[in-house]
Amino acid sequence: xxxxxxxxLLAQLNAGEVRSEDVVRRYLDRAxxxxxxxxxxxxxxxxxxxxxxxxxxxxxxxxxxxxxAGVPVAIKDLLCVEGEPTTCGSRMLRTFRPPYDxxxxxxxxxxxxxxxxxxxxxxxxxxSSTENSAYGPTLNPWDEERIPGGSSGGSAAAVAxxxxxxxxxxxxxxxxxxxxxxxGVVGLKPTYGRVSRYGLIAFASxxxxxxxxxxxxxxxALLLKVISGHDDRxxxxxxxxxxDYPATLDKTPGSLRIGVAREFFGEGLDxxxxxxxxxxxxxxxxxxxxxxxxxxxxxxxxxxxYYIVAPAECSSNLSRYDGTIFGHRAEDWSPKYPGExxxxxxxxxxxxxxxxxxxxxxxxxxxxxxxxxxxxxxDQYYNQALKVRRLIRNGFDEAFKKVDVILGxxxxxPAFKLGERTADPLAMYLSDIYTITANLAxxxxxxxxxxxxxxxxxxxxxxxxxAFAEENLLRTARVFERETDWHARRPGLS
Amino acid sequence: MSHPYDVxxxxxxxxxxxxESKMFSWCGTEFGLPPNTQTDPVSLGMPGTxxxxxxxxxxxxxxxxxxxxxxxxxxxxxxxxxxxxxxxxKNYQISQYDLPFSVGGWLDVPERKDGGGGGRCxxxxxxxxxxxxxxTHAAGGFSEVDLNRAGIPLLEIVGEPDLRxxxxxxxxxxxxxxxLRYLGVSDCEMQEGSLRCDANVNLHIHKDxxxxxxxxxxxxxxxxxxxxxxxLNYETERQYAKWREDGLTIKxxxxxxxxxxxVEEVTKPQREKETAADYRYFPEPDLVPVVVDDAWKERVxxxxxxxxxxxxxxxxxxxxxxxxxADVLVEQGQDVADYYDAVAKSTGAYKLASNWIQQDVLRxxxxxxxxxxxxxxxxxxxxxxxxxxxxxxxxxxxxREVLGRMIETGDPAEVVIEIGGYRxxxxxxxxxxxxxxxxxxxxxxxxxxxxxxxxxxxVKGFLRGQxxxxxxxxxxxxxxxxxxxxxLSELLA
Numbered sequence: 001x002x003x004x005x006x007x008x009l010l011a012q013l014n015a016g017e018v019r020s021e022d023v024v025r026r027y028l029d030r031a032x033x034x035x036x037x038x039x040x041x042x043x044x045x046x047x048x049x050x051x052x053x054x055x056x057x058x059x060x061x062x063x064x065x066x067x068x069a070g071v072p073v074a075i076k077d078l079l080c081v082e083g084e085p086t087t088c089g090s091r092m093l094r095t096f097r098p099p100y101d102x103x104x105x106x107x108x109x110x111x112x113x114x115x116x117x118x119x120x121x122x123x124x125x126x127x128s129s130t131e132n133s134a135y136g137p138t139l140n141p142w143d144e145e146r147i148p149g150g151s152s153g154g155s156a157a158a159v160a161x162x163x164x165x166x167x168x169x170x171x172x173x174x175x176x177x178x179x180x181x182x183x184g185v186v187g188l189k190p191t192y193g194r195v196s197r198y199g200l201i202a203f204a205s206x207x208x209x210x211x212x213x214x215x216x217x218x219x220x221a222l223l224l225k226v227i228s229g230h231d232d233r234x235x236x237x238x239x240x241x242x243x244d245y246p247a248t249l250d251k252t253p254g255s256l257r258i259g260v261a262r263e264f265f266g267e268g269l270d271x272x273x274x275x276x277x278x279x280x281x282x283x284x285x286x287x288x289x290x291x292x293x294x295x296x297x298x299x300x301x302x303x304x305x306y307y308i309v310a311p312a313e314c315s316s317n318l319s320r321y322d323g324t325i326f327g328h329r330a331e332d333w334s335p336k337y338p339g340e341x342x343x344x345x346x347x348x349x350x351x352x353x354x355x356x357x358x359x360x361x362x363x364x365x366x367x368x369x370x371x372x373x374x375x376x377x378x379d380q381y382y383n384q385a386l387k388v389r390r391l392i393r394n395g396f397d398e399a400f401k402k403v404d405v406i407l408g409x410x411x412x413x414p415a416f417k418l419g420e421r422t423a424d425p426l427a428m429y430l431s432d433i434y435t436i437t438a439n440l441a442x443x444x445x446x447x448x449x450x451x452x453x454x455x456x457x458x459x460x461x462x463x464x465x466x467a468f469a470e471e472n473l474l475r476t477a478r479v480f481e482r483e484t485d486w487h488a489r490r491p492g493l494s
Numbered sequence: 495m496s497h498p499y500d501v502x503x504x505x506x507x508x509x510x511x512x513x514e515s516k517m518f519s520w521c522g523t524e525f526g527l528p529p530n531t532q533t534d535p536v537s538l539g540m541p542g543t544x545x546x547x548x549x550x551x552x553x554x555x556x557x558x559x560x561x562x563x564x565x566x567x568x569x570x571x572x573x574x575x576x577x578x579x580x581x582x583x584k585n586y587q588i589s590q591y592d593l594p595f596s597v598g599g600w601l602d603v604p605e606r607k608d609g610g611g612g613g614r615c616x617x618x619x620x621x622x623x624x625x626x627x628x629x630t631h632a633a634g635g636f637s638e639v640d641l642n643r644a645g646i647p648l649l650e651i652v653g654e655p656d657l658r659x660x661x662x663x664x665x666x667x668x669x670x671x672x673x674l675r676y677l678g679v680s681d682c683e684m685q686e687g688s689l690r691c692d693a694n695v696n697l698h699i700h701k702d703x704x705x706x707x708x709x710x711x712x713x714x715x716x717x718x719x720x721x722x723x724x725x726l727n728y729e730t731e732r733q734y735a736k737w738r739e740d741g742l743t744i745k746x747x748x749x750x751x752x753x754x755x756x757v758e759e760v761t762k763p764q765r766e767k768e769t770a771a772d773y774r775y776f777p778e779p780d781l782v783p784v785v786v787d788d789a790w791k792e793r794v795x796x797x798x799x800x801x802x803x804x805x806x807x808x809x810x811x812x813x814x815x816x817x818x819x820a821d822v823l824v825e826q827g828q829d830v831a832d833y834y835d836a837v838a839k840s841t842g843a844y845k846l847a848s849n850w851i852q853q854d855v856l857r858x859x860x861x862x863x864x865x866x867x868x869x870x871x872x873x874x875x876x877x878x879x880x881x882x883x884x885x886x887x888x889x890x891x892x893x894r895e896v897l898g899r900m901i902e903t904g905d906p907a908e909v910v911i912e913i914g915g916y917r918x919x920x921x922x923x924x925x926x927x928x929x930x931x932x933x934x935x936x937x938x939x940x941x942x943x944x945x946x947x948x949x950x951x952x953v954k955g956f957l958r959g960q961x962x963x964x965x966x967x968x969x970x971x972x973x974x975x976x977x978x979x980x981x982l983s984e985l986l987a
Contacts, residue, residue, distance in 0.1 A: 080542040093541065100535050102542060201541040206779035235546045235781050313779055316574050319585035320539050325639075326583075350578060373576070373774035382776060 003490050006071045006165045006219045013059070013070045020052035020059075020070030024114055027072050031117070031163040034493060037139045039157045041077045042085045043117030048072065051114045058112075067226055069112030074158040074167035077118035078125060079210070080199040081105050088201050089121040089133035089151075092327045092357035102199020103234065104168060104210050104227045111226045116164050119154030123359045124318060125172055125203040127151050128431035130179075131422055132361045139418075140183060141491040142457055146415040149179030149431075151203075152213070156183040159213045160458075161493055166223055167213045172203050173306055174411075174435025176211045177447035181410035181460020184449045184489060186214045188224060188474075189435075191467045192442035193238035195224075196231030202317040204310035205236075207439040216487050217448070217478050221245035224470060243471045253475045257403040258284055259294035264408030264434050264462075276451030276459040277409045283483050284407070294399040294406060298391045302437040303429060305392070308372045308385035309440070315369030318362065323353030330356050364425065393441040400466045405476045408434055410447040410460035434462060444470050448477050449486040458489075499699040501730050502707075503663050504655035505615075507670065508648055509680045510625060510688040511554045516645035517624040518545030518588060518781075525686055529640035537645035539584035544780050545624075547572075551647035552784065554679040555595060555622045556794045558649060561677055561801060564599030564620055569785055572778035580639050581627040589650075591775040594621035595784065601673065602803050603665045604821060610661025611669070616654035623648050628687075643687070649680075655694065660726035664719050667691055668825075672802045676828045684718050691716045695726055696744065697733050708733045709747035713761055715754045725754040729761050805831055813844035822852055829866045830856070836873030841880045850880055854897055871900055879907040889971055892916045920970040922977065928964035929977050933985070936960060940985060954978065 004012075004023075012018045028045050055070040075081065078088045080098035082105075087093045101109070108115065122132035130153025131137040138153045140146040141161035148157040152169025156179035159167050169176045171189035180187025188211045195210045202208060212223035225246060230239040260281060265274060285291055321327030330352035335341045340348060358366070372381040399406060411431060421428040438445040443464055450461035461480070465473035481487055516523055519536035536543040559566060573591035597619045605612035627644040629637050651670070657663045671682040671689060682689040693716060697708045713729055716722045729752070736742070752761040800808070802824050809820035809831075823834045830851070837847045855876070859869055879900070883893040888911070899910040911917060919925060933940065939957055942948045961974045 078542075086541075088541075096541065098535075098540065098542060100540075100543075198544050199542045202780075204779075233546060234544050236544075236779075312776060316576050316586050316774070316776070319576060319578065320541070320583060322578060322585060324580050325538070326541060346580065347578075370774065373776050375772045375774075378774075378776070 003162050003215070004165050005215050006068065006222055009071050009165055010068070016059075019056045020114060021049060021056055023070060024048050024052040024072055024116070027116065027162075027164055030161075031158075034161060034163070037141060037144070037157060037161060038136050039119055039138055039154050039161065039163055040074070040117040041087055041089065041120050041133075041135050041154070044084070047084075048114055048116050055112050055114070066110055066112035067222065068108065070114060071112075071166070072114040072116035072164045073108055073223075074116050074119050074155055074164035075105070076121055076152050076155045076167070076169045078121060078170060078201040078203075079105060079168060080201065081115060081118070084115075085118065086201065087118070087135070088125070089123045089130075089135060090357065090359070090362070091134040092321045093201075094134075094328065096326070098199070100199065103196035103231045105199060107227050107229075113226075117158075119152070119158050119167060119169075121154055122151035122175075123362050124201070124314070125151040125170060125175055125208075126314070126361050126365055128174070128178055128428055129416075129418075129421065130154060131418065132359055134359060137418055140415045141493055142184060143415065143455070146417055146457070147182070149182040149411070149415065151175040151179075152187075153179050153183075155213050156180050156185055156187065159183070159185045159215060160491060162490065165215070166219050168210060168223075168227070169213055170200055170203075170208055170210050171435075171439065171445075172207045172209075172310060173439050174432035176213065177435045177445055177460065177462060178411045178431055180213055180447040181449075181462070182415035182458060184452075184458030184460075184486075184491070186217060186220050186449070186477075186487065187447045187460075188212055188220045188470075189438065189445045190224060190228065190470055191238075191444045192439075193236055194444070194468065194470065195227050196229070196234040196237045198231055198233040202313075204313040205317060206313060207306075207310060209439070217474055217481050218246060218249060220446070221249045221474050224474075238468075240468060245471055245474055248471055249474055249478050251475060253404065253472055253479065255404050256284075256287075256289040256476065256479065257292060257405075258289045258476070259292050259399055259403030259406040261294050261296045261299070261399070261406055261408055263296050263299045268412050268430060268433070269409060270413040272453045273409050273411070273413060273459050277407070277461060280450045280461045280480060281407065283480060287479050287483060289479070292403050294403055296392075296395045296399060296406075296437065298388065298395050299437045301388045302392060302440060303433055305385040305388040306432075306436045306440060307368065307429060308381050309389060311365040311369030312372045312382050312385075313369065314362075315366045315373065318358075318366060321354065321357060322350040323357070324350065327353060328357035329353050361425070389440045392437050396437070396441045396443060396464075396466070404465070404469075404472060406464040408462050410434060410462035414453050414457035414459060438464050443467050444473055446473055446477055448480060449489070450480070450484070451486055452489070497734070498701065499697045499734060501658055501660075501726075502655045502696055502698055503657035503660075503726060504694045505653040505657070505663060505666060506692045506694065507651040507653070507667070508625075508690040509558075509651065509674060509682065511551050511647040511649055512678070512680050513548060513551045513554065513647055515548055515550075517548050517551050517622070517647040519645055521645065523646050525688075527642060529638070529642060532642035533644070537583075538641060539644075545588060545778075547781060547784070548647060552595075552622065553794055554647070555620070555649055556786065556791065557677055557798060558674065558679050559596035559599065559620045560791065560795050561673060561798050562599040562601060562617060562620065562651075564596040564617060566596050566786055566791055567593060568787070569593065569783060570595040571783040572781045573775045574778050575623075576774040579626070580637065581629045581641075581644070583627065583641060583644060587623060587626065588778055588781070589623035590621035594619045595786070596620040601666065601670055603662070603669045604803070604806065606661060606665045608661045610659055610663075611665030613656070613662070615656045615666045618652040618654055620649060620651050623650060660723045660730070663693060663726055664723040667722055668719060669802065672825060672827075676801050677798065691722055693722065693726055694749075695729050695733070697730065697737070699734070699737060706737075707744040708737050709742060709744050710749040711761070712749060712751045713754055714751060714764060717756065721754055721756055724759060725761055728759065732761065799828075809834075813838050813848070815844065815848055819845075819848045819852070823848060826856065826866075833866050833869075833873055837877050837880070840874050840877030841884070843880055843884045846880050846884060847877070850876065854894065858901065870904060871897070875900065875906055882907060882911070886920065886970060887911075887918060888916060889918050889967075889969075891967060892918060917968065918970050919965050919968045920973055922973060925961070925965065925969050925973050926977050926981075928961050928969065929974070929981050931964050932957060932960035933981065940982075943982065943986060954982070957982075
């Protein structure tokens with residue numbers, strides 16, 4: 001049962017070889033014995049076991065069960081689960097228990113999945129290392145002195161460390177793909193609008209998208225099929241049929257033209273990462289792919305545009321956490337600085353609550369965004385960033401006229417050390433330099449293991465595809481997965 | 495005009511649209527329920543929730559804008575208006591900023607008895623947004639938040655500064671309310687807050703051949719039509735006095751906000767919202783833009799019925815009513831106007847139908863605090879009664895009595911008349927007998943007429959009443975008049 005995938009577990013469960021209860025117990029034990037990795041913010045063993053027993057009973061009774069019946073799924077702690085703590089890795093929401101399920105959670109429940117704990121994350125999904133969590137950093141299962149990436153670091157580490165066969169995360173600028181790369185698992189960010197965002201506690205609404213972490217592409221295809229689809233509760237979810245991703249995964253893509261963008265091999269790219277990605281290109285060539293050079297000339301503006309748009313939206317999305325209705329409320333809001341005496345007590349309460357409830361990175365982005373939207377600056381920053389965003393989308397449209405998929409490294413470097421970049425926000429922001437443009441353009445992206453450094457740190461290969469071309473994206477990635485066995489490697493957790 | 499200035503007024507009106515569910519959620523909208531019971535995760539702005547546009551609300555908004563002759567934008571979007579306030583759970587309001595769904599338009603305001611109205615008020619724009627919650631300032635310095643109202647579809651109608659008096663402003667607001675009620679888009683109850691009005695006002699003072707504009711004041715907290723008129727009159731005088739005192743003009747002072755105090759009948763300076771300075775508008779990323787094509791517009795346009803202005807005109811033209819009568823019937827609301835239409839069409843006695851409805855029907859429902867929908871007499875039944883009066887079968891007083899009995903019993907006029915023995919007596923012999931009896935019983939009256947001590951018309955009126963009494967009120971008044979006049983001429987000759 002060790003290092004099982006969802007597909008292999010389902011085969012055993014459906015054959016009656018194991019019970020979901022035993023599966024859950026085994027993952028609970030493993031998570032418990034490696035608690036030091038700090039993967040889960042919240043994990044209620046009884047609740048998980050209750051769900052497992054209910055599924056086992058249905059199977060035993062011969063009743064129909066869903067596509068994930070009995071399979072544990074770890075959930076990033078920004079997806080609302082009714083009655084369960086949902087903290088967003090923030091002190092602000094330490095006591096928040098939503099009275100409703102996110103749409104993806106409803107879909108998981110309908111599919112019979114076992115909701116297996118809430119995973120650690122950078123506060124409100126802002127960060128690339130999971131060090132911005134109010135509940136302490138998560139450790140990378142491959143090297144416990146290193147970060148697991150972020151912001152979905154807990155969900156990536158949960159799969160890498162085999163605490164759950166699969167998990168869900170969210171990706172706003174790379175928050176699924178980058179942690180997947182540095183944890184040696186598969187991470188998929190679907191097209192914006194493919195998966196409902198209802199119940200995802202928003203960071204940047206026009207960029208956020210939910211997606212799976214898995215050991216392999218078969219599981220990714222399965223999870224994607226379960227969570228995709230139009231939702232009446234999300235106006236930005238697209239009403240478009242959901243393909244049967246697992247059924248077509250092993251078909252060879254009809255066309256295998258792969259673009260290599262020179263902008264993804266620029267300054268700052270770790271040589272070992274570059275070598276592994278170049279080797280991946282060679283493998284594709286051997287498999288019959290046509291490799292084309294493509295150019296994404298505006299991608300260098302991706303990071304600056306992102307750091308206007310995302311903070312602008314977050315400054316508004318997070319304004320509801322002021323201690324009045326939502327969020328931590330400070331106990332002491334007496335005036336502390338000159339001038340505060342003149343403020344209305346309510347304003348001082350909001351200020352004190354936000355000062356205490358939010359961490360440094362969240363505050364930095366709220367201030368950035370507030371500034372970018374201010375009268376007199378909005379044209380210079382926010383509106384300008386929207387124009388850049390359009391140009392980046394146009395650039396992808398052009399490139400995808402020539403190729404089916406664009407290939408490159410997911411992250412410029414393997415997992416860095418804890419604390420290495422916390423003092424340098426810019427260096428941290430550059431962790432997402434290759435992933436951010438997909439969010440700005442709304443297109444799907446996937447990271448798949450493509451090698452290891454000499455010190456045995458995972459390296460991720462990123463594949464990008466046109467909007468709603470997930471089916472082809474998965475099939476193209478599957479060509480590589482068939483040729484290699486990187487995805488089968490596991491960290492040697494003691 | 496005795497004042498050396500013109501008053502310049504522009505109204506900003508908020509109207510709650512009547513929908514089953516809120517602007518961006520499935521939550522109910524019923525008024526008057528216990529605080530915070532008409533809420534759901536979306537209208538509470540709970541983390542993770544998303545707004546979804548209520549198409550019915552958008553239809554009602556379109557209907558209103560089309561009725562107000564506004565231009566409908568083919569492409570419109572939603573924006574977030576960011577400010578911190580406890581009645582706004584998300585700390586931003588979903589509104590429309592630079593691309594409202596409608597621009598321009600106008601409302602024709604009928605002339606009023608008080609001299610106001612009688613012109614066209616231009617509109618700047620109409621946009622759709624979500625309402626905020628309601629703050630109640632409770633004892634002990636606490637404020638209570640009720641979010642039942644939060645998220646109710648709210649139409650903002652911004653008027654041009656076309657109004658030149660408080661009476662104009664009141665007239666415009668009343669005509670707007672009537673129009674919205676005819677459209678069926680809102681119940682427009684100012685007391686309940688489903689119609690709210692702020693007024694911007696300043697003066698253009700004429701002095702030495704120049705025009706000097708005083709600083710603009712926005713008046714808030716106008717909770718009734720009376721308050722709108724009173725506050726604007728007060729503010730006009732206050733601004734003139736203030737200008738004579740300090741000479742400040744629009745260039746010297748920014749726009750300020752004042753609240754109307756209904757008890758003291760004065761406007762007072764209001765504290766501005768702490769963060770009102772910069773709303774940091776940006777496009778709402780959780781919603782998609784709305785594209786309104788011609789088919790959509792035409793479908794909504796087809797749902798617009800006859801509006802008050804057109805109906806007044808028709809009542810004057812088709813039924814020959816005076817502008818006054820037409821207005822009284824129309825301003826009662828669509829149900830009353832429809833009722834009149836039905837009665838008038840059924841009897842053909844248009845003017846009589848108008849009189850009966852204005853005097854009898856409206857008084858009855860007013861006394862019983864009912865609406866016309868509760869009035870038990872069908873238009874055809876009332877028309878039948880009116881026809882009987884018109885034909886001389888009943889006199890007016892008898893008609894009233896019969897109507898009273900019809901309301902009590904639910905019987906048609908025919909049955910009431912049969913049972914009650916109401917039938918007008920027009921037989922000249924019978925009435926002549928009653929005239930003689932009345933004169934015999936009142937010799938003093940004849941004396942008065944002979945001596946000319948009292949006005950003859952007053953004495954004759956008294957005698958006509960006495961004759962009617964003799965007939966139990968059933969005599970044909972015209973015959974009574976004739977015969978009494980003839981008999982008196984004989985006696986006084």
